Amino acid sequence: MTLRSAEFRRNRETAWRVLDDLVSRVEKKGLSRLSAAELQELPLLYRTAASSLSVARSIALDRNLILYLEGLVLRAFFVVYGPRIGVLEALGGFLKHGFPQAVRGAGWHILLATLAIAAGIAIGYLMVLPNEAWFSLLVPESMAGGRGPASTAEQLRRTEIFAPWPGFVDSFVVFANFLFRHNATIGIMTFGLGVFGGVPTLLLLGYQGVVLGAFFALHSNRGLLVDFIGWVSIHGVTEIGALILCGAGGLVIAEKILFPGRYNRLDSLAMAGKAAAGLAGGAVLMLFVAGLIEGGLRQLIASTPWRLAIGAATGALWAAYFLSSGRRGRHGPAT
Amino acid sequence: MAQRLDRINRLLDGITRNRREITTPEGVTLEVDVANHGERLVAFLIDFLFWMLATVLLFLVLGLTLLHGVTGSVTVTVVLFLSFLLRNLYFIHFELQSQGATPGKRIVNLKVIDRSGGPLLPGAIVARNLTREVEIFLPLGLFFAVPKIGVGAEFWTAASYFGWAVALSALPFFNRDHLRAGDLIAGTMVISVPRRALLAELAEAQSRFVFNRKQLDAYGAFELQVLEELLRRPPSPDTQMMQDQVCEKIRRKIGWEEAIPPAETLDFLKAFYTAERAHLEREQQFGRYRADKNEPAATGP
Numbered sequence: 001m002t003l004r005s006a007e008f009r010r011n012r013e014t015a016w017r018v019l020d021d022l023v024s025r026v027e028k029k030g031l032s033r034l035s036a037a038e039l040q041e042l043p044l045l046y047r048t049a050a051s052s053l054s055v056a057r058s059i060a061l062d063r064n065l066i067l068y069l070e071g072l073v074l075r076a077f078f079v080v081y082g083p084r085i086g087v088l089e090a091l092g093g094f095l096k097h098g099f100p101q102a103v104r105g106a107g108w109h110i111l112l113a114t115l116a117i118a119a120g121i122a123i124g125y126l127m128v129l130p131n132e133a134w135f136s137l138l139v140p141e142s143m144a145g146g147r148g149p150a151s152t153a154e155q156l157r158r159t160e161i162f163a164p165w166p167g168f169v170d171s172f173v174v175f176a177n178f179l180f181r182h183n184a185t186i187g188i189m190t191f192g193l194g195v196f197g198g199v200p201t202l203l204l205l206g207y208q209g210v211v212l213g214a215f216f217a218l219h220s221n222r223g224l225l226v227d228f229i230g231w232v233s234i235h236g237v238t239e240i241g242a243l244i245l246c247g248a249g250g251l252v253i254a255e256k257i258l259f260p261g262r263y264n265r266l267d268s269l270a271m272a273g274k275a276a277a278g279l280a281g282g283a284v285l286m287l288f289v290a291g292l293i294e295g296g297l298r299q300l301i302a303s304t305p306w307r308l309a310i311g312a313a314t315g316a317l318w319a320a321y322f323l324s325s326g327r328r329g330r331h332g333p334a335t
Numbered sequence: 336m337a338q339r340l341d342r343i344n345r346l347l348d349g350i351t352r353n354r355r356e357i358t359t360p361e362g363v364t365l366e367v368d369v370a371n372h373g374e375r376l377v378a379f380l381i382d383f384l385f386w387m388l389a390t391v392l393l394f395l396v397l398g399l400t401l402l403h404g405v406t407g408s409v410t411v412t413v414v415l416f417l418s419f420l421l422r423n424l425y426f427i428h429f430e431l432q433s434q435g436a437t438p439g440k441r442i443v444n445l446k447v448i449d450r451s452g453g454p455l456l457p458g459a460i461v462a463r464n465l466t467r468e469v470e471i472f473l474p475l476g477l478f479f480a481v482p483k484i485g486v487g488a489e490f491w492t493a494a495s496y497f498g499w500a501v502a503l504s505a506l507p508f509f510n511r512d513h514l515r516a517g518d519l520i521a522g523t524m525v526i527s528v529p530r531r532a533l534l535a536e537l538a539e540a541q542s543r544f545v546f547n548r549k550q551l552d553a554y555g556a557f558e559l560q561v562l563e564e565l566l567r568r569p570p571s572p573d574t575q576m577m578q579d580q581v582c583e584k585i586r587r588k589i590g591w592e593e594a595i596p597p598a599e600t601l602d603f604l605k606a607f608y609t610a611e612r613a614h615l616e617r618e619q620q621f622g623r624y625r626a627d628k629n630e631p632a633a634t635g636p
Contacts, residue, residue: 003613004620006538016533027441030432050363059620061612063343063560064567068533074365075528078446081360081454082434087427090457098458177416185473192469195516253520270450270522277462277520284465 005060012052019045020072026079046076097326099282102275104322106248109255113247116202117240120209121216128217138214147215153222161224161231165299176295183239183287187246191280194250197258201250208243230304233311235294241318242286249279286318343560355512355524357452367448367526369512374443374527381439386425390418422472426464431457440525450512450524459521466517474500537566538613542606550589551614557627559611566604578604 022042025033034042053069060066085093103110127134132149139148147160166175186208193200212232219228253269253276260268293314301307353369397417429437435447435455447463449455478496507513512524565581568574575597582600585591585607595603615625 003538003609003616005612005616006536009536013533020533027433047361050359050361054363059616061556061559061615061619062537063563064531064534068531070366071528071531073359073363074367077359077365078434078448078455083431083455083457083460085431085457087424087431090427090431090461093457094461185477188469188473266519267451267522269519273520273522274456274458274462277465278458281461281465 005056005062005065008055008059009062009065012048015045015048016052016069016072019049019076023072023075023079027075031079031084042076043080046073046080049073049076094278094282095285098278099285100322100325102278102282103245105275106245106252106279109248109251110244112202112251113205113244116205116247117209117212117244120206120211121213122209123206124210124213124215125217125220126213127210128214129220132218132221135214135218139211143211147218149218151218151222153224156219156222156224157227161227162302163299176291179294180288180291183242183291184284187243187283187287188280190243190246191250191253191276191283194253194276195257196254198251198254201247201254205243205247212240227304230307230311231298234298234301234307234314235290235311237311237315238286238293238318239290241315242283242290245279245283245286249276249283252276252279342557343564346561352527353511353513355526357448357450359452360454365452368529370445370525370527372507372513374445375507375513375525378437378439378443378445381442382426382437383439385438386422389421389425393417393421423464423468426467427461430460430464435460444528444530445525446528447523447525450518450522455523459523463517463521463523466515466520470503470516471500474503534567537563537605538609539605542602542609544603544606544610546589546607546610548614550591551611553585553589553628554611554615555625555627555630556615559608559615562604562608562611566601566608575600 019042022034022038022045031039049069050073053066053073056062056066056069083090124138128138135149136144147156186204190201190204193204215232216225216228219225252272256268256272257265263271297310298307301310353371354366355369356364357367358364426437430447433441436445440446447455447460449459474496478493478500503516506519507515512518514524518524562581565574565577568577578600579597582595582604585604586595618625
């Protein structure tokens with residue numbers, strides 16, 4: 001008795017075994033272990049196995065055969081369509097294309113996040129300016145760091161704005177790292193809160209603005225506004241920029257959840273999620289830069305005009321990077 | 336197809352798998368098993384162990400090199416930063432390198448795939464792993480940083496961080512595909528890919544047993560595949576007993592007059608399996624797929 005399915009199997013089994021062997025080797029040791037000829041053969045064998053599976057499903061009742069082919073095609077599928085690049089290459093691609101593209105794609109969300117912070121600054125400033133009792137209510141003790149309505153202009157100038165340089169290790173390693181983790185926490189929170197429809201994101205952004213506005217008012221009352229702006233701007237342009245991008249990422253997510261358009265919510269979230277996560281991930285890298293500037297460079301440069309100039313320069317550099325990088329069309333899948 | 340194979344799994348192993356179809360770019364539909372919570376937890380714990388091991392090693396190396404003349408706070412900072420880097424790069428590196436499987440996942444046979452069946456892009460891997468920071472490490476870190484003995488605001492802050500971690504870790508329990516927040520954002524899912532071997536062909540070319548069409552109409556594909564599983568079992572007194580019972584059942588059902596001696600049971604079953612499969616496969620080619628014995632046969636009485 002001849003079975004069509006048995007004959008089918010006899011004719012193709014060798015090819016399946018070869019594919020199985022190739023896939024097993026890649027799974028164990030990675031793609032680099034295959035020779036050039038084997039690499040060329042892999043997709044062909046994969047497609048043959050995929051068509052074998054389709055045929056087997058329609059003509060065979062051999063359960064083991066079908067299950068084996070399903071597993072084999074699935075494993076080969078991962079190898080053929082799996083990612084082909086390393087961590088550093090992925091990171092490079094992200095910095096060159098992914099991040100600036102995500103930023104350019106989120107214009108509205110960035111504008112909204114900026115407005116939330118600006119509104120916060122205005123509120124904080126206008127509340128504290130006439131009545132400094134508000135300051136201690138708006139700014140938590142850990143952030144005030146001893147500064148408050150009781151501080152005199154001289155104290156602020158000596159211990160804050162033109163505080164002495166604490167030394168390389170303490171400023172660049174310890175303080176920068178503390179700042180980075182603190183800011184990254186806030187940034188990631190702004191991003192993550194997007195899941196709840198974006199309102200908490202805007203509130204958190206607004207609150208960061210309120211704190212900053214309260215500080216502005218405090219220094220303004222002591223005639224230190226310009227010096228304080230210089231002190232903040234040298235790192236603040238980068239830091240607040242990063243915070244805005246994190247918030248924008250959260251808002252992208254919120255938008256896709258609230259207004260999924262013609263897709264269902266999950267698909268819509270998955271499509272926008274990578275860009276949104278890219279915004280937040282890139283923003284965390286920006287915060288790292290900001291932490292270095294704030295922890296070290298800021299106290300090293302004890303001159304308000306210079307600080308303002310550096311702040312403006314960082315702003316221009318970021319803008320140039322976001323607006324120009326990765327514009328040229330690329331081949332291959334997006335990263 | 337999924338339901339057919341599922342039914343046999345349920346009968347033989349007593350397991351039901353959450354299955355889902357993905358369509359490859361070639362247009363082939365593949366059934367994938369959604370990874371269950373236990374497997375994912377085990378994989379995560381293994382990865383966690385590896386990562387902790389690497390971090391501890393790092394600590395030791397740093398401790399030895401930094402012992403000379405550098406302050407403690409610097410060491411702590413450097414280690415904290417490096418462990419942050421290490422745990423993120425660990426997952427991203429391995430999922431990029433070995434087609435969506437970290438060492439832990441590889442041990443438990445799990446893989447990350449694109450939910451829609453497309454290629455798994457580096458962006459998705461980075462996104463799903465960075466989200467883990469928000470899901471678990473960030474709230475837990477904040478939770479441990481806040482003093483919990485305090486009353487009022489501090490207690491509630493700690494409670495909200497803890498609630499955050501718990502709520503996000505519980506997310507996989509509340510959707511069909513067991514997706515965690517990182518999977519939602521990156522458009523990925525984690526599946527289980529058990530390794531299967533291609534076993535020897537069971538159909539035998541020659542046999543002294545010959546069955547007629549009416550006898551072969553007794554069963555459908557389901558019974559055939561259960562018989563296949565029984566024939567593929569490793570030989571043991573237990574298997575022998577089951578095969579004897581099944582042989583007797585089939586003999587009575589198809590009205591085979593002659594008694595089968597125990598020594599010939601396996602031959603009889605294999606011969607019947609071959610004939611039945613040939614019959615059902617031929618019928619299937621004519622568009623008459625018969626799922627089980629309860630479905631009327633095309634040439635029924």
